[in-house]
Amino acid sequence: xxxxxxxxxxxxxxxxxxxxxxxxxxxxxxxxxxxxxxxxxxxxxxxxxxxxxxxxxxxxxxxxxxxxxxxxxxxxxxxxxxxxxxxxxxxxxxxxxxxxxxxxxxxxxxxxxxxxxxxxxxxxxxxxxxxxxxxxxxxxxxxxxxxxxxxxxxxxxxxxxxxxxxxxxxxxxxxxxxxxxxxxxxxxxxxxxxxxxxxxxxxxxxxxxxxxxxxxxxxxxxxxxxxxxxxxxxxxxxxxxxxxxxxxxxxxxxxxxxxxxxxxxxxxxxxxxxxxxxxxxxxxxxxxxxxxxxxxxxxxxxxxxxxxxxxxxxxxxxxxxxxxxxxxxxxxxxxxxxxxxxxxxxxxxxxxxxxxxxxxxxxxxxxxxxxxxxxxxxxxxxxxxxxxxxxxxxxxxxxxxxxxxxx
Numbered sequence: 582x583x584x585x586x587x588x589x590x591x592x593x594x595x596x597x598x599x600x601x602x603x604x605x606x607x608x609x610x611x612x613x614x615x616x617x618x619x620x621x622x623x624x625x626x627x628x629x630x631x632x633x634x635x636x637x638x639x640x641x642x643x644x645x646x647x648x649x650x651x652x653x654x655x656x657x658x659x660x661x662x663x664x665x666x667x668x669x670x671x672x673x674x675x676x677x678x679x680x681x682x683x684x685x686x687x688x689x690x691x692x693x694x695x696x697x698x699x700x701x702x703x704x705x706x707x708x709x710x711x712x713x714x715x716x717x718x719x720x721x722x723x724x725x726x727x728x729x730x731x732x733x734x735x736x737x738x739x740x741x742x743x744x745x746x747x748x749x750x751x752x753x754x755x756x757x758x759x760x761x762x763x764x765x766x767x768x769x770x771x772x773x774x775x776x777x778x779x780x781x782x783x784x785x786x787x788x789x790x791x792x793x794x795x796x797x798x799x800x801x802x803x804x805x806x807x808x809x810x811x812x813x814x815x816x817x818x819x820x821x822x823x824x825x826x827x828x829x830x831x832x833x834x835x836x837x838x839x840x841x842x843x844x845x846x847x848x849x850x851x852x853x854x855x856x857x858x859x860x861x862x863x864x865x866x867x868x869x870x871x872x873x874x875x876x877x878x879x880x881x882x883x884x885x886x887x888x889x890x891x892x893x894x895x896x897x898x899x900x901x902x903x904x905x906x907x908x909x910x911x912x913x914x915x916x917x918x919x920x921x922x923x924x925x926x927x928x929x930x931x932x933x934x935x936x937x938x939x940x941x942x943x944x945x946x947x948x949x950x951x952x953x954x955x956x957x958x959x960x961x962x963x964x965x966x967x968x969x970x971x972x973x974x975x976x977x978x979x980x981x982x983x984x985x986x987x988x
Contacts, residue, residue, distance in 0.1 A: 748825025
């Protein structure tokens with residue numbers, strides 16, 4: 582449970598309320614609790630309300646015998662201390678009841694109204710190309726925060742050093758900005774597959790261009806975002822961060838530097854047109870060479886991994902990182918990571934204890950509302966907590982293209 586302020590009225594005030602007022606107050610308390618502690622908001626039933634009323638009204642610290650003592654400064658101090666202890670105990674017990682009566686907050690946000698169009702066509706979502714022995718799905722090539730922040734993320738892996746650096750003014754690209762990168766990669770993969778189909782028919786198609794010109798509304802629909810005014814403003818800011826975020830990879834061989842590779846998340850962008858309301862309309866995105874060469878190179882398989890379309894609905898940055906890590910490491914089976922290793926690979930700025938707490942909360946929520954594709958479980962290992970990620974025995978939605986290397 583998060584350490585947030587959760588104030589309640591005194592027991593005497595509660596006792597003075599009518600039955601209707603008590604129930605209304607407890608319902609409000611339940612909603613306030615849900616908002617503070619990441620629980621699903623729900624209405625308490627009659628039994629839950631009855632149990633809460635009884636506890637709230639009758640719990641006393643009888644051993645203190647405060648009502649039998651004279652009103653002296655010492656006794657007033659004891660009374661204040663007793664009230665503080667009683668309220669603290671009451672808060673803990675009320676919290677326990679609310680935990681039992683409420684359900685965890687869903688890990689997937691509701692799909693936007695425009696999402697109904699996906700009923701007719703569900704686009705395949707592809708993630709970063711696998712290049713040599715370094716895969717960006719092993720780490721978070723972005724900030725997990727919903728808000729951009731300055732700074733540098735460094736990963737020291739067994740066979741490589743990876744540095745993610747944002748622009749001085751724009752900051753690091755976020756996990757939600759990365760949706761646009763996924764849109765770009767998915768578009769290129771589809772173009773390459775179309776090229777190879779035409780080539781197999783004996784036609785002479787042209788290679789896909791290194792620029793991609795989508796409409797802003799197309800990108801928002803692909804990323805399953807609402808088609809509102811703020812979404813367009815956020816989209817332009819996200820493009821700025823993506824264009825200014827670079828990834829430096831130093832491959833190691835026997836502890837020595839073997840190769841240094843610097844790559845941007847996108848090669849750049851320009852706003853081709855705007856609407857009459859000055860909203861971003863048509864965009865031209867330059868596909869960086871490292872993405873283009875990896876996907877277009879003449880091989881039987883395209884080195885990409887498919888993602889579940891509900892990935893875009895995962896509401897937390899941590900949840901999205903865990904899904905990507907599971908998709909890469911567990912594939913169609915299972916994988917195990919220590920929580921300390923996950924903390925290291927996430928690039929999180931939180932200290933380990935806070936990160937471990939948030940991870941535990943997220944995994945608890947997945948018990949009620951499963952994450953797409955994978956089941957998660959925390960267990961204690963020899964050197965601390967470990968996370969088990971296991972693929973559920975379900976078929977992938979909308980199939981997998983034959984050219985795609987899935988694991």
